[in-house]
Amino acid sequence: MEKSLKTYQFKSGETIASIGASGGVWEIYFASQVDNLTFYLQDIDADLCNEQEINEGILFYEKMMKKPINGKFISVIGTEHSSLLPKNTFDKVLIINSFHEFLFPHEMIKDGYEILKSEGLLFIEEQLATYSGEIHEGCLKPLFLESALIELVEKCGFVLNETVDKGNNVKIFCFRKR
Template sequence: MEKSFKTYDFKSNETIASIGASGGVWEIYFASQVDGLTFYLQDIDEKLCNDEEIKEGILFYEKFLNKSIQGKFIPVIGSETQINLPESTFDKVLIINSFHEFLFPKEILDDCKSILKKGGMLFIEEQLAQYEGEIHEGCLKPLYLENELIAFVENCGFVLQRIVDKGNAVKIFCFI
């Protein structure tokens, strides 16, 4: 999580969208490290992405870290084709270990383009396939090869800035 935190380079008062965030476990941790962050936690599953789940996550981290978390967390339910977030609002969009699960990735990336502020960044943190057709152990969906993921996102209008290797076939792709 530390390598992700350093890569995302959060600044106080930023507004961040996290797509496929469930209850925001990673985002709550990030907010424990930088005050004044606002996270829109977006998911398609109301059972995982709701105020109750977020409150449980906040309580866990406050107890674990022995400190108050000053971030703001807004759950948003989307659909398979729309993320339902406001346009030109976000400094950063995070997709953490979710991209391979999208049934309509082009539509989601089109939405991501529209919600980013000018100069905003898209971060896709993803486990990558080591061979063609490799399946993710958790969700049993196919993983992307690195060159496939980059080509797909670039074809949707984003420009790759850098790649951070986290090890264990997980990389963070930073796009503008």
């Protein structure tokens, strides 16, 4: 998580969307490290992304860190085609280990483009395939080859800004609007 935190370079006061966030475990941790962040935690599964799950995560990190978390967390249930998040709102959009699970990745990246502010950044943190057709061990969905992931996102109006290698075939891609 530390390498991710360093890469995302959160600043106090930012508004961040996390698509495919479940209960926001990563995002709550980030808010424990940087004050005054607002996270919109978006998912399509209301059993995973809800106020109770988020509150349990907050309590866990407050206990572990021995300090209150002053971030704000808003859960949003979207669809397979749309995040249902407000347009032109976010400083950063995060997709952490969920891009390979999207049934309509092209539509979701276009959605990400629309919800970002003009100078906003899209971060995709993803395990990559080492060969075509490789399957993710956890969810049994196909992983993206690095070149295919970049090509898809760039076709949606983004430009690759930076790539950070986390090891174990996991990379963080930072894109900006063209």
